[in-house]
Amino acid sequence: MEKILKKSDLGKWVGKLSAFDCYAPTKENDHWEFNQVTYLDSLPEDYTQVNVPLKKVVLPNREVLFNFEDNRNGGPHIQEVLPEEKEVVVFGVRGCDARGVALLSKIFSESSPDIYFERRKNQLYVVGLSCYPLPGDNCFCLSVGGGPFSTQGMDILLSDIGRKYFVEVLTPKGEKLVELGWEFFAEPNDQDRQDRLRREKKAQEMFNLEIHEAEKKAGVLHHLFEDKIWKTESFRCLKCGICTYLCPTCHCFDIADELASPVPLQGKRVRVWDTCQFPDFTMHSSGHNPRPDKSSRLRQRIMHKFLYFVETYGEIMCTGCGRCVSKCPVGIDIVNILNRVESHEG
Ligand code: SF4
Ligand code: SF4
Numbered sequence: 518m519e520k521i522l523k524k525s526d527l528g529k530w531v532g533k534l535s536a537f538d539c540y541a542p543t544k545e546n547d548h549w550e551f552n553q554v555t556y557l558d559s560l561p562e563d564y565t566q567v568n569v570p571l572k573k574v575v576l577p578n579r580e581v582l583f584n585f586e587d588n589r590n591g592g593p594h595i596q597e598v599l600p601e602e603k604e605v606v607v608f609g610v611r612g613c614d615a616r617g618v619a620l621l622s623k624i625f626s627e628s629s630p631d632i633y634f635e636r637r638k639n640q641l642y643v644v645g646l647s648c649y650p651l652p653g654d655n656c657f658c659l660s661v662g663g664g665p666f667s668t669q670g671m672d673i674l675l676s677d678i679g680r681k682y683f684v685e686v687l688t689p690k691g692e693k694l695v696e697l698g699w700e701f702f703a704e705p706n707d708q709d710r711q712d713r714l715r716r717e718k719k720a721q722e723m724f725n726l727e728i729h730e731a732e733k734k735a736g737v738l739h740h741l742f743e744d745k746i747w748k749t750e751s752f753r754c755l756k757c758g759i760c761t762y763l764c765p766t767c768h769c770f771d772i773a774d775e776l777a778s779p780v781p782l783q784g785k786r787v788r789v790w791d792t793c794q795f796p797d798f799t800m801h802s803s804g805h806n807p808r809p810d811k812s813s814r815l816r817q818r819i820m821h822k823f824l825y826f827v828e829t830y831g832e833i834m835c836t837g838c839g840r841c842v843s844k845c846p847v848g849i850d851i852v853n854i855l856n857r858v859e860s861h862e863g
Pocket of ligand 1: 764836840
């Protein structure tokens with residue numbers, strides 16, 4: 518379903534969504550983050566992407582799974598802590614971040630259903646904002662199956678066409694949001710559709726970064742497990758984990774028990790973000806570490822996204838958001854690496 522929403526009516530529509538927790542990009546010093554908002558009169562027109570991607574809504578960086586205590590008389594007692602029952606609408610989501618949640622769903626919903634992820638995902642409404650006219654300097658979503666007007670993982674896509682948004686309503690959840698403020702939506706005309714198409718084409722032409730034939734990298738990487746490029750490229754890695762924490766599709770986690778009291782035993786089990794870029798991520802209790810060096814860890818990060826995930830799910834586990842390129846403090850660049858392995862240069 519396609520609709521038109523005047524920009525001046527955005528706030529009135531959002532005002533009808535008081536039953537939801539609403540989030541939108543808000544500026545924090547020099548960057549943007551999704552934060553809860555009590556009203557939303559406009560969406561920013563000068564931002565490329567938020568710092569921490571949408572995955573934080575469905576896979577928080579710290580999540581209590583259950584509380585436990587040892588009742589001396591009654592034995593151990595476990596109380597599951599499920600996510601709060603609260604529907605959440607996130608506005609202004611870029612295509613790369615919405616696709617990130619769609620890719621995470623392959624793991625946490627389809628492959629190994631995770632009740633915590635699924636409950637958050639089922640309660641999430643994604644109102645996207647197409648990337649016009651601002652693909653970032655390090656964006657390369659077009660190379661990996663996405664695009665500045667991608668709709669995958671969204672319930673609604675808003676596209677700026679001047680003084681109004683072209684609204685694509687993509688799912689029953691999207692229809693529900695529109696129905697709550699139906700009086701603010703109108704039917705698009707041919708000019709609106711042409712404006713939207715023209716802007717999508719223009720946005721696509723503005724990209725100047727790509728992974729050449731990204732879909733063929735799995736076949737190349739298959740032969741590069743022992744290649745010297747991993748050692749050369751990982752030499753300056755600081756093991757900080759930024760590239761994975763800020764990636765919309767990276768999802769490694771650790772599970773730990775936090776004790777409130779040792780006697781009587783009482784505490785909580787928590788799930789926290791972890792990363793394959795930390796040396797102890799794969800450390801066995803025997804002391805053996807199958808990925809003992811930076812070289813094997815960088816190889817894992819790239820192979821997981823462009824080979825192993827492709828073999829398992831048929832899709833590249835990278836949405837081309839460019840964060841790992843922009844945010845790596847020492848300039849390790851996944852695009853550069855993958856374009857070089859094409860020619861087997863080490
Ligand atoms: S690998 Fe890098 S560019 Fe790809 S989705 Fe993750 S952070 Fe973005
Ligand atoms: S962001 Fe850069 S330095 Fe930090 S772990 Fe990733 S590759 Fe290494």
